[in-house]
Amino acid sequence: MEEWKIYKIGDLFSHFKSGKGIKADEITPKGDYPVFGGNGLRGYTSRYNFEGDCAIIGRQGAFCGNVRYFKGKAYMTEHAIIAVANDNNNTRFLAYLLGVMKLGRFSGQSAQPGLAVSELAKQLISVPALSLQNKIASILSSLDDKIELNRRLNDNLxxxxxxxxxxxxxxxxxxNGVRPPDWINAPLGSFVEIKRGGSPRPIQYYLSDSGLRWLKISDVTSLSSPFVREIKEYIKEDGLRKTVFLHAGELVLSNSATPGIPKILDVDTCIHDGWLYFPKSELSKYYLYLFFKYIRKELIALSNGSVFNNLKTDILKAFPVTKASETILKEFDTLVIPLFDAMLNADRENFKLVAMRDALLPKLMSGEIDVSNIQI
Structure with missing residues (x-):
């Protein structure tokens, strides 16, 4: 097995610096280049200040110490550390290695954690020779590349x-741009039964390390997929009588904090009163999912609350809808169901690939798995 040697982190990179500032009004949902900062991807802009491949390290904020590999053109803010390996090292390998080091522990102890570039550069790290770095990076990147390919496929679908x-x-x-005359105008509640989830209280008493899944709004706020598969928290079965248990395949809609997010469950879960669900509907879950995404800005505008936005059930029931004929709705479902099925299959494959990658990652990074004799 090839020997691993100890270096200072800063000595492994030819470029190890934080980015530069950018005005908030230059960051938009659309643009040519992604903007990376302390909270990960922040949006897009029309200009870039970095080109190539690098490890992006969150320097401040909730993502302090998080590491991701990036290749291309992007704008890196002052809240991100850009690390480009020198000629003796592989940038992608080092991104994986730094990712398992939990770099956030090197941040200060103030209310707002932050990584100092100079201090982080002094930390010691054990790395193998470039040939072994290349092999390990190739193994892990093959999994990550397939995961990314599936994500892009799903975005397109x-x-x-x-x-x-x-x-x-x-x-x-x-x-020809004219709505058919047999379509019906009526409130959404005329076609769809809308109900709200429930929360056992005090919720702290019912939270558990196992039991029934407990879907939170935070599980979906950064989830790009239509489907929910990973849920972080659980509640005890004692709480079942005070909540709502839903099976995989059902549609939910967030109605508080971050309202108007539709998702389709791929696992059984309980939902609290920050979620709406639809026990009966004359419209398919796929139609409703796309409908809710289309009207989300309107739903946000209709929500209210002194602390959190809250989309009341009655507001959604009264929302005006034009319902197409049964024949048209069936034809539409015939076209979109295969698209959603393909997205779900890709999501499930990614779930397995992520589990495989995460199991391999610490073993490869510690040298526990010897890949020195693998020919790549």
């Missing part, structure tokens, strides 16, 4: 479903 929804039910393209 969801865009197709969204475009089809808007073409049919917003622009009425198949009918």
């Amino acid at each position: 969801e865009q197709q479903a969204t475009s089809l929804f808007e073409s049919w039910f917003v622009n009425h393209d198949p009918w």
Whole structure:
């Protein structure tokens, strides 16, 4: 097995610095280049200050110490450390290695944690020769590349479903831009039963390390997929009579804190009163998912609350809807269901790939698995 040697982190990189400031009004949902900062991806901008491959280390904020590999053009803010390996090291390998080191522990103890570039550069780390770095990076990157490919595929599939929804039910393209006369105008509650989840209280008493899954809004706020598979918290079965238990395949909609987020469950879970669900509906879950995404800005505008935004059930029930004929709705579902099925299959594959990568990562980074004789 090849020997691993100890170096200062800063000695492994030809570039190890924080980024530069950017004005908030330059960051938008659209743009040519991603903007990375202390809280990960912040949006996009029309200019970049970095090109190549690097390890991005969150320097401040909730993502302090988090590491991700990036290749391309991007704008790096002062809240991100950009680390580019020197000629004797592999940047992607070092990104994996730094990722398992829990760099956040080197931050200060103030209310707002932060990493000092100079202090982090002094920390010691054990690394193998470049040849072994390349092999380990190749093994892990093959998994990550497949995960990313699946994510991009799903983004494309969801865009197709969204475009089809808007073409049919917003622009009425198949009918020369004119809504068919047999479509019905009525409140959403006329076609869909809308109910709210429930919370056993005090919730701290019911939280557990195992038991029934307990879906929180925070589980989905950064989730790009239509499907929910990973849920972090559980509650005791004693809490079941005071909450709502839903099976995989059901649609939910957030109605508080960050309202108007639709998701389709891929696991059984309990939902608290910050979620709405739909026991009966004349509209499919796929149609409703796309409909809620389309009207989300309106739902946010209709929500209210002194501390958190809250989308009341009655508001959603009264929301005006134009319901297409049964024939059109069935034709639409026939087209979009295969798209959602493909997204779900890719999500499930990614779940397995992530588990495999996360199991391999610490073993490869510690040298527990010897890959020195593997030919790549």
